[in-house]
Amino acid sequence: MAGPPAKPLRGSGTGRLLPVESRARDSSSLARLRRVGREWLRALEVATRPVPPDLERALARRWEELPKAVRTPAQAIGRRTAGCEGTHGVFPRCDFACTPCYHGREANRVRTDGAHTVAEVDRQMAYLRDARGPGQNAQLIGGEVTLLGPEDHAAALLAMQRHGRKPMSMSHGDFDYDYLWRLAVGADGRPRFDHLSFAGHFDSMMFGRRGVRRVRREADLHPYRARFCEHFRRLERETGITHYLAHNMTVTPANLDQVAEVVRDCRDMGFRMFSFQPAAFMGNASRWKHDYREVTPDAVWAEVERGAAARLPCDVFQIGDSRCNRTAYGAYVGNRWIPFLDDRVPADLAARDAFFATFGGMDFDASPALLAARVVRAFAARPAGLHHGARWGPRFVRRAGGPRVLLRGRPSPVTYVVHNFMDARVVRPAWELLQRGELAEEPRVREAQERLQACSYAMAHPDSDALVPACAQHSVLDPLENDSLQRLLPREERGSEVSSGERAAGD
Numbered sequence: 012m013a014g015p016p017a018k019p020l021r022g023s024g025t026g027r028l029l030p031v032e033s034r035a036r037d038s039s040s041l042a043r044l045r046r047v048g049r050e051w052l053r054a055l056e057v058a059t060r061p062v063p064p065d066l067e068r069a070l071a072r073r074w075e076e077l078p079k080a081v082r083t084p085a086q087a088i089g090r091r092t093a094g095c096e097g098t099h100g101v102f103p104r105c106d107f108a109c110t111p112c113y114h115g116r117e118a119n120r121v122r123t124d125g126a127h128t129v130a131e132v133d134r135q136m137a138y139l140r141d142a143r144g145p146g147q148n149a150q151l152i153g154g155e156v157t158l159l160g161p162e163d164h165a166a167a168l169l170a171m172q173r174h175g176r177k178p179m180s181m182s183h184g185d186f187d188y189d190y191l192w193r194l195a196v197g198a199d200g201r202p203r204f205d206h207l208s209f210a211g212h213f214d215s216m217m218f219g220r221r222g223v224r225r226v227r228r229e230a231d232l233h234p235y236r237a238r239f240c241e242h243f244r245r246l247e248r249e250t251g252i253t254h255y256l257a258h259n260m261t262v263t264p265a266n267l268d269q270v271a272e273v274v275r276d277c278r279d280m281g282f283r284m285f286s287f288q289p290a291a292f293m294g295n296a297s298r299w300k301h302d303y304r305e306v307t308p309d310a311v312w313a314e315v316e317r318g319a320a321a322r323l324p325c326d327v328f329q330i331g332d333s334r335c336n337r338t339a340y341g342a343y344v345g346n347r348w349i350p351f352l353d354d355r356v357p358a359d360l361a362a363r364d365a366f367f368a369t370f371g372g373m374d375f376d377a378s379p380a381l382l383a384a385r386v387v388r389a390f391a392a393r394p395a396g397l398h399h400g401a402r403w404g405p406r407f408v409r410r411a412g413g414p415r416v417l418l419r420g421r422p423s424p425v426t427y428v429v430h431n432f433m434d435a436r437v438v439r440p441a442w443e444l445l446q447r448g449e450l451a452e453e454p455r456v457r458e459a460q461e462r463l464q465a466c467s468y469a470m471a472h473p474d475s476d477a478l479v480p481a482c483a484q485h486s487v488l489d490p491l492e493n494d495s496l497q498r499l500l501p502r503e504e505r506g507s508e509v510s511s512g513e514r515a516a517g518d
Contacts (some may be wrong), residue, residue, distance in 0.1 A: 066144030127165025146174030184211030240281035274318025331467030369396030
């Protein structure tokens with residue numbers, strides 16, 4: 012006698028049993044769906060963390076590497092960032108002659124080669140991504156970046172982005188709008204980028220800028236500074252590509268008294284950062300025309316404050332060693348520069364500490380949804396951060412003059428920086444001793460070692476598995492690299508292509 016009919020499988024729509032093979036396939040598909048679901052949830056969990064695990068490990072490692080003297084409550088290295096990064100050995104040639112120049116004479120004997128640049132940038136950025144995690148600021152720097160063709164320049168920037176870097180192109184700013192357009196927009200007419208960051212270097216010790224044979228005062232360069240900024244405003248109007256612009260300026264006794272004028276006259280041009288570098292004895296010695304040691308960071312900072320007509324609190328945040336870097340963050344509200352945080356206000360310092368504790372190295376450059384998720388998780392883990400943030404807002408409004416003043420004049424963020432590079436003659440012995448694991452007895456060399464160990468600006472050396480501070484790179488390693496590059500990328504005979512800057516350099 013036949014047994015009772017088989018019960019239908021739930022959801023099968025029939026009273027018949029599915030074949031064994033079909034049931035196996037369904038089971039396998041269900042397992043795959045579950046696995047995919049778990050992987051998706053895991054990826055979502057990691058993506059919405061305020062700080063991804065690899066960056067968290069890199070920051071902790073960098074903090075432990077810092078000399079104890081700079082592990083202060085204000086220190087951002089190892090807590091907010093692993094530090095800035097730069098390329099090296101990718102395009103050393105420049106078509107300007109500057110006094111001083113950090114690049115040796117041999118740099119201009121190397122041809123600019125796009126394929127070499129892109130390959131080296133990709134290799135160096137891959138190493139930095141492994142060593143320092145994602146989301147770090149990296150400079151595409153060497154000689155003059157716009158000697159690269161626009162396609163190669165764009166390819167280098169895209170390679171940096173692929174490795175989780177935030178690239179900034181470092182240029183003398185003497186290029187036409189057509190170059191910027193071809194860099195930013197592909198042959199298909201579509202923008203290659205959503206955002207571009209550029210630093211333009213302008214000062215009266217530079218020779219070779221088109222349209223101006225000799226610069227007698229910094230004010231002579233204001234039209235060129237404005238033209239540089241207008242290129243990017245036009246690009247944004249025509250393509251929607253946003254921008255961040257920095258202004259770099261080397262300071263010597265010849266233009267120290269004009270720093271304030273540059274700050275005052277150029278603050279509304281469109282620069283978001285003004286960075287001043289007291290000249291250091293490194294690179295091409297034939298271009299050292301002044302006693303640069305007369306220019307101290309204190310003297311430069313005083314002139315920046317005079318131009319800003321404000322006290323610039325540089326002790327709120329420490330970037331590496333304070334003997335190397337000073338930074339003040341704030342915004343112009345009307346004609347007044349207002350600091351975001353004031354180092355004389357205990358509540359502001361408490362807000363800084365809460366910011367570090369709550370957000371750490373969190374990357375705020377994310378889609379609105381992703382950023383919202385990260386912020387929610389950050390405050391959920393550190394509710395005190397929300398309290399400090401809520402109290403900071405009204406303080407800034409009062410400092411700026413009240414709500415009406417803020418509504419009349421939209422705040423325009425401007426950061427002021429002084430980078431104090433070291434002379435080659437003290438960097439060389441300091442670096443050589445560090446490589447041997449030795450600390451110097453001589454005070455100036457020991458100071459240089461401490462500053463190198465706390466350096467906030469490094470270059471990647473994948474072959475030797477090392478990150479090299481910028482001062483050591485320029486003072487010790489650049490000459491050796493450029494000698495090798497001369498053999499790898501020999502410069503062809505130059506005729507009509509030689510620029511006025513290279514003629515002035517005598518190379």
